[in-house]
Amino acid sequence: MIIAPFQSIAQILIVLILAAAAIIIVKRDISSLVKTYAAQSLLLSLMAALLFVETGSIPLLFLAIIIFVSKTIIIPTFMTHILKKLNIKRDVEFHFLSPMKSLFASVIIIVFVYVSFSRLLAELNFFNSSLFFLGATIGISIVFMGMIVIFTRKQTITNVVGYLTMENGVVLFSLFLTELPLLVEVLIAVDLIMITLLATILAFGIDSTIEEFHNRLNPFQNTRKLSTNETSHDDFLRVQSFLENPNKEDK
């Protein structure tokens, strides 16, 4: 009786987590990327909580709390803070693949992971439940999707979101495989270390290359100083808003 709703809720959660990863692949606006990541982490912590309700294992409850605190509160707040400092809003340049092509690539990856893992994991007798199989496959797929984000985006901050998404995939994968989530907690600890490190590096960047950063981000900044008292100021603002949002016409 209880099994059925658990199964369906878990399936819905897994699909939503996958959908969040897809949104991360296509979104260009960086602050909403961070928000999507926070939402995905929230879903992940709900997933852990659901598994706790189902199995009654206390470590899972701890894991849910840790995921919630670190991944939905601390890291997104931190990222938003960095975003404000760097003053970057959108990610317009892409390597190799456009977001839509990346999405297609990730569909192919999901199929590939499904096929290869179904053979591999059949050997583990742990895997009699189709739900667990779904969770593990989607987990690995999300890892690859995060990797696509890292490879196709140019902004460092989006790369960080891609890395964090990969990590969410690993956590999802391990939620369904291991009974001992201590490992996963360790992963999250390392994750926090890496984030602090990246922030330090970016801070170095801000300190040492502040001129270059701004010149690259805001080519009209020097013009602005000259033109503040002149009538061309409005023109300037229009140009600047175009620079920040060059694809406005596309939508």
Next chain:
Amino acid sequence: MTLSLITILSLYAIIGLAIILLVIFSKSHRVINLLSIVLPASYIALALYTLASDVLPNYLLGGNYFFMDHLGIYEVLISGVLFLLAALYAKSYIERSMEIGEMSRNNLKLFYVAFNLLLIVITYAFFSNNLALFWILAELTTAFSAVLVVILNAPKNIGATLKYVFITSTCMLFSFIGLILIFTLTQSSLGAGTLNWSTLMLVASTLSPGILFASFVFTFVGFAAKSGIVPFHAWLPSAHSKAPAPVSAILSGSITSVGIYGIIRMYAVVAQTSELPKISFFLIAFGLISMVVAALTMLNQVNLKKLIGYSTIENMGFLLVGLGLGTPVAVFWTLFYTLAHAFTKASLFFSAGILHHQFESVRMDHIKDAFKLQPFASWTLILGAIAIIGMPTSAIFLPKISILLQSASVSPFLLFGLLIIFLFATVAFGLFLIKMFSKRSEDGSQELKRFNAPVSMKLPIIILLVAVFVLGVFFPQQLNDLLKTIVGELGIR
């Protein structure tokens, strides 16, 4: 009085943390540098003491997390020597970097704290029995070494560091998936999940070979990224060339060793199963690809430190080939090769560091009159290059020729391929050195002021080169026994 291993293990941390505290509270560069020399020296002493007290193979310590075996001690000794010489060299190098404004004086303590923390973390990584613990410590080595690369005030360093951190930590996540697979596999077949290397070695033959192979592939991705194997190598040349010279030497000798160490451990586990031919092929394939790509890229390099960095990739590829051959003889020489390579590479980076401070760049177009201005560094660079390409009487020669002979027994084509790759690498070094040293300044152009490298920068190079050329002709019995024990402990038949 004999110290127990647990005491020794905790001594590593206690001495390390004490030194870091002292570094934080001391004022002069000289004292800080001296402290950073004391730390690796004490680590070497502890490792030698442990080796001499003959309590080793596989002494389990503190439950299931740490252990010491001959391989771990061997790697700690190599890293200890590298850190010791790098610290000695760093004093004047860093002082000069601060003088010319390459590094901010405010970052001096940060540099030494990260430097010493890196040594502690690397040491414990080599002593960890638990693969998950090893994974964490390997990630931390990335973190601390990234700090050491980014420390110079140049935008290019930030780019190189970001690349380094992203590529290695992304790949390390795949390793983590591999570890979860191993844990689940042992859980389903033994009842209790484990990631202890010593336990895995005992039970490996009873585990499902298919999943074990899959987890080997996953873990390989991360560890290969740490050691710069080809599809994951993009960070290595840029990080090696942008880092300060002492840090480049450590990156090339110790950080890559951490990756190779992880691969060796995983190899030893999977080699117990029927999948051995598959992973041998896998390792040899990745090794060859790395060597080909690196050797071809070396041919048109214009940056000296990048050239040396690509040579590291080539040598790491050769280590994988040696490991992939998998015979006791091949593994024996592979282990020795890590030592020979680490020492030779460090000497090359140290020489390049002197040239860097003379010409403020290591690009070929900036280097002129090298022999006139820096005769010492020029000669040591040539000697180092002669050693790294594996000329006879250098320490690289014996392992190289032995592994080549072993490869001939697998397939003569493998031997031919390897020889051709070595030819390319040799040509690359030769061409670069001839081009670089034949450049003279035009008449009437401004003469550069000579940079007087102090003894503390020259001594490490001399020590390393003497060690490399002595080890090439005289192979100590103790080292021979040590390497044989390691091969035995790895269960390689």
